[in-house]
Amino acid sequence: MKKKCLSPIANDVLQKCAEILGTTVYALVVEFEQDFEPGTNDYARKLVEFCCSKALVNLCLYIDEKISDGSFSQLSFDMMLAWESPSSSNEDLYTESVAKEREDTKIFPKEVTGAQVDDDTLLFYSDILPLLVDEERHVGEDAFVWMCSLVPLAADVVNVRFAFEALTAATANRFHFPGYDKYIKEINKYINYLLSLQTPTGVELADDEYILHMEGSANAQRVVRHIGGTSWPGRLTLTNYALYFEASKIASYEKALRIDLSRQGVDHKVRPAATGPWGAPLFDRAIVYESSQLSEPLVLEFPEITSATRRDLWLTLIKEVILLHQFLYKFNIESPLKVWEMHARTILGVARLHVVRELLTISLPVLRNFLLFSLFDELPKGDYVLEELSTALKQMSTIHPCSASYILKRLNISHPILERTEHKKVLEETSGGPLENLPSLETTISQVREEAKEVGIAKATVEVIKEEGLGVNLLIFFELISPLKDVLSFWQEIITWERPIITLFVLTMMMVIIYKEWIGYAIAASLLWCVGKMIWARYKRVGEKYNEIVVCTCSDQTTIESIVNAQHGLKNFQEMLQTANITILKIRSILESRAPKHTNQVMLVLIAVAILLLVVPFKFILMATTSHYFLMNLKLRKFKSNYKGNRRLREWWESIPVTPVRVVDKTS
Known part of the structure; x- marks a missing residue:
């Protein structure tokens, strides 16, 4: 029985599903329409999903045999094609798109890259590449995601979109059957290799x-x-x-x-x-x-x-195992069936990763894209996905025959508790797919993917800076802080009374703010001023007008002059370092009473300051300090500068002995 509303591939898939289930297409349609609401859209796709999900439950019970003879790859790929083009109208649109592609290019390599075959394509498909010349059937991301939500063999539903991007990076984000068939069979081979x-x-x-x-x-x-x-x-x-x-x-x-x-x-x-x-x-x-x-x-x-690809692989795999057990402990997953389900999903993820590394040897994919916990441990807000996953896992009452646990059981990797579970009982209690309790997971994953893309773009801009050398980074640093020079120059003009009106205004405002204790208001006003500057920059489109910062590396100095300046700079840095060491040693001498006279003087000063802080409100001390800072630079007071006081303070500081330092090597 063929339904006219379905595409040819959908009719073929329904017929195969009926044969697997030992029934007729008519009986499947009648069973489907009992729960189908007539006003619901997408009748054809819903019918395909219903029939495929029932057939795959039976198929998964013998998945090891079906993978070996290639029937699982062929049927699951046909199911994805039928899901993409379930109705006759979809088929017409698909035929038109294929015809247009064949007009643009006659062979597969040009279809993929627009010019020539990518090296990864040759490696992935190897000896079956000639078969793709006339291969017009290929599936997209959504169909692949749907199939993996029913049978998580090719990818886990949690990271399926990341895996699909890696698998189809060389084939214009379309998965062709020869590559899909090879990929599925290699997973089976690798699991057999692990058992050996x-x-x-x-x-x-x-x-x-x-x-x-x-x-x-x-x-x-x-x-x-x-x-x-x-x-x-x-x-x-x-x-x-x-x-x-x-x-x-x-x-x-x-x-x-x-x-x-x-x-x-x-x-x-x-x-x-x-x-x-x-x-x-x-x-x-x-x-x-x-x-x-x-x-x-x-x-x-x-x-x-x-x-260092081997090292990176081991590092990633070890982290994956550690994160697996941390996930089970953090979310208190105690049921042996549920614990083993997560182990099985991890084992399958490792198998997929090894297979892809063998198939794509020149341009290796991102390792974490095929692993569950390593991926979302590094992605922004990936912890939200793991929380959704733990919630769905706790709501799971039975293990589905198409779950990762039962797939591995058919491939001879099993947990003892599964050996005591009868297939018939599981089939009677099963309905839908193995991951039907994840309604909000897809939304969370989509949000994480979008944020990951934004972070990836941002990191790409950062990597350009990291690749530069020390000299270039110094030039960039000085160029970035150059606006601060204008700010410092303006502030210098204020405190030196070169702009008396502005200086009086600033001093008055500071006194009022301190006296009224409006520090919080002042900080709030500063933050609002920053917001206003950002809004102004957006309105003027400053980021679009100046989309890059130009740093010039040229210099008017000769090579000899540059070397001499570098030596002077190194000498100045050495003197600054020596001064810092001497200052620290002198402070240590005072603290340890190596100079008793100086220590006594410091203690008296500290006691006086402490009493002053206890007696006088701090705002008055702050006002006095601020006014002194401004008034000491007033031209009328410069002639009254305390030359003798500064000299006595310098002499007092120079008379402090430092703590002795002895430099030894390790062997002495």
Whole structure:
């Protein structure tokens, strides 16, 4: 039975769904229309969603077999096509768009880049690229998101849009079937590869503990542990609970050192580091793990010639495991089924990340885009998404057959509690998709994505400044603070009475503000003045007229003059540093009574100031200080300057002995 209102691909998908469910299309339509309101729009798409969700529940029970023979990839891709073009009108529009594309370009590479095939495209599709020449069927982001909300194999619904951007960056944000089919099959292959890895020496993994990554074995790249001045090559293994390092022996490995990443109450710290001979930070290829469960930091190096991609991968994966357990602890997720569901989603995320790194080897994607917790730990307001996720997880009453837990169970990675759960009981209690309890999650994720784009644009402008050298940054700094010179010059004119009327006005206002205790009002007025300046700048479009700051690096000085000026600058800096050290040492001498006479004088002055502050209101002291500051620069008083007083104060300061300083090296 074919419905005229549906597109050909939608009719084909409904027929396949009926075969999987052992029923007819007519029976599915009748069941759908029992709950469908006639006035509701989008009848065709709702019908496709209803039939596909029921069929996928049955399909997920044998997903391992369906992935191997390619039927899952083909059917799920057809479902996405049917979702995008459910009605006959959608099909006509799609046909027109394809025809227009073929007029613009005859082959797939030009369709993608407009000029030539991107290197990532060649690598991703490899030997199946010729099949894409006539491949007109491809799906977009929304269809991919819908499919992953039903079967979270290709991506997790929480970070599916970030994953889709990375997967389709080289194909104009459209996912073609050959690439999708290869991607799904490679995920299955990688999970089988993880199951074949050897357990760390002397360790018995827990029933729900599985290896996520391993390096350092005979057929893999080296991993080196640094302990003081010695280095120990070995094998490094990461599971969903811990990190294991096994030092290499002649033909085997020593007993593994276990770092428990799931332990709470421990401050887990992992960061990048540089290593080299005698501790010199020459090669930025290492990570350092620190926590209270270790007596000394664990330093692991991942030797590479050209980059630090291995180190970055390990760093990201270790953080992901730590953040997983922190999430479970923070939101008090205690149900074994729900805990394992989050473990399963993490394991699938790691598998997807490894597959994409193998497929896209030249321009590696952003690692965090395929991992759940690392992504939203770094994104602005990502904690809101994790809160929504925990709420939805707590509301979940049963594990769906298409959930991450059951997908991994069919792929031979399971929790013992799932072995006791009967499929029939789960099917009877299941309705809808595995993530139907996330109504507000999509909205929160969309908001986070928009803010992440804004932050990304802002960070891109910052990186340009960071790439400049010391000299250029100094020039930029002096150029940025140059407006302050005008402010300081204007203030200097006020306090020196070069503008007497303005000086009298400022002095009077300051006296009134201090006497009336209007400091808060004055600060508020200053803030409102800043707001007014910003509004004025927006009205005059200052940001558009001056969209960049020009800093000139040229100089009228010769090379010799520049060198001499640099030497003078260095000498002046050295003198300033010496003066600062001497000042600190003299103050220390006074505090420690190394100069008893000076200490007594300072104590008497401090006592007098304290009594003055107790007796006289502070506002009068502040008024007197302010008026003295202004009046001391008045031309009528300059001839009365206290020359003798300044000289005696300088002589008193110079007579204070400093605390002796002895410089020694470490060996003496």
